[in-house]
Amino acid sequence: MTVFHDTKVDRRALRAWRLGRVREKLQERELAGILLYDPVNIRYATDTSNMQVWTMHNAVRYAFIATDGPVIVFDFHATKHLSEGIEVVDEIRGARSYFYFGDGPLMEDRAKQFAREIDDLVRTYGGNNRRLAIDKIEPHGLLALLKRGVLVENGQEVMELARFIKNDIEIAAMQEAVDACEAAMWRMREVFRPGITENYLWSILNQVNAELGGEWIETRLLTSGPRTNPWFRECNHRVIEAGDIMSFDTDLVGPGGYCSDLSRSWLCGGGKPSDEQRWLYETARRQIEDNIAMLKPGLSFREISERGSPLPEDCVGNRYSVVVHGVGLCDEYPAVPYIQDFAHSGYDGHLEENAVVCVESLVGRVGGRECIKLEEQVLITADGARRLSSFPFEDHWL
Structure with a gap:
């Protein structure tokens, strides 16, 4: 559980509220889902975290949230256990990275593998809706998604407006x-x-x-x-x-x-x-x-x-x-x-x-x-x- 302190807050209720806010904004925009890389947005939507500051500048962790479907956290090497017990997370997979520090000259090939997996999720849970919001993404991954026909929308707007109102x-x-x-x-x-x-x-x-x-x-x-x-x-x-x-x-x-x-x-x-x-x-x-x-x-x-x-x-x-x-x-x-x-x-x-x-x-x-x-x-x-x-x-x- 991503709680490092004693708290009186009902984290389950908090998670349900925040995920509901994200899906409300996805539905308003008729999007198939959203792909999140910003660790703050991942935290908001899933209440999970993993080396937050490090993953801000190393694209090794992301989450896919279907408007009508599962929440899938793609986590860094051997850290799937960090999201266990979080009831809003339906599935945990290993992340596919494609940035130069981690992947060197293999960036482009690995970006294609990443895009294939995300495209499959959009097709499975979006049907004919190919519109996917993304908050931020490395260029190779974006290009690979566009080549597969994924219609990329502004995920920053979705998340900022979701986070605007508190309960x-x-x-x-x-x-x-x-x-x-x-x-x-x-x-x-x-x-x-x-x-x-x-x-x-x-x-x-x-x-x-x-x-x-x-x-x-x-x-x-x-x-x-x-x-x-x-x-x-x-x-x-x-x-x-x-x-x-x-x-x-x-x-x-x-x-x-x-x-x-x-x-x-x-x-x-x-x-x-x-x-x-x-x-x-x-x-x-x-x-x-x-x-x-x-x-x-x-x-x-x-x-x-x-x-x-x-x-x-x-x-x-x-x-x-x-x-x-x-x-x-x-x-x-x-x-x-x-x-x-x-x-x-x-x-x-x-x-x-x-x-x-x-x-x-x-x-x-x-x-x-x-x-x-x-x-x-x-x-x-x-x-x-x-x-x-x-x-x-x-x-x-x-």
Whole structure:
């Protein structure tokens, strides 16, 4: 069973719900089935995992889900036992790889073998329907499927829209991940002092997550002092000094495979923030609270972008990539950018009840010394946004 921690979540009910969501989207699009390579999508549909990070870049594991038929997990060498006991998995087979590390000059021949097996499944369970969704695939495999007449459709759309809406069981599972993340943040707070390195502080987050059954962290976004501005540097051996702002983004895949994506900024050394640090923090706090307050079912992504709390002019150039993004097993649909970016990177849609989103704020002057990074994870309810996180902000600065 793919559960590495003590849990009160009914995993059988969770699996039934998630597989049902996938098949609902397949039926809506009149697809014969879906082929999944992304380990996060495989986890969502089957609740099985195998070396998740390694299989993200080595195509040795995939799953076939018939719209009306079986769920078949194709697993890596001698690891069929990892999916045993998962009731939504009907069959376990050995995977056929066709990438250069594993197959060298035999890639093309092995891709043909792979395509023959998948084509047979589409014919068996799809009948005259040759339309198969695929989330991602190596070029040789795609070409081999197309040559056999399989009509390949966009599986990423299927999975992102399936994962968009949660039920109460999923929210309970996500809450376990958020609770583990906050336990790690409290441990970080205990050791946070002048003289430690960014790497050391980030390692505490990683350690506690693993200790509590978490799985991995997607980034190393923890920086201090002048390394916070501009954002997106990752932690290194810099020693954090008294008076530095330290900002971090958890990006944490916790217990049960669910993501806890929170951001906070702290002042090192226990003193008082400078006037500039206080202004940055007040601006970020106001922005994140205003943006949370407007969220509700039916609000369009364009409206979020247009109505989102604006940044001061000298901070616009340092704006974050999104105002709001979805979250589940990892960052998910939708991604809602600032209005300045909507024309070239935005798309429309609507928030729905039981979606979970993260609300982002990054505030730092262009050319300034530091940035404040804040982020909250919220559930969209009929009455608006309900926070899943409870870790405090530095409101005594305000």
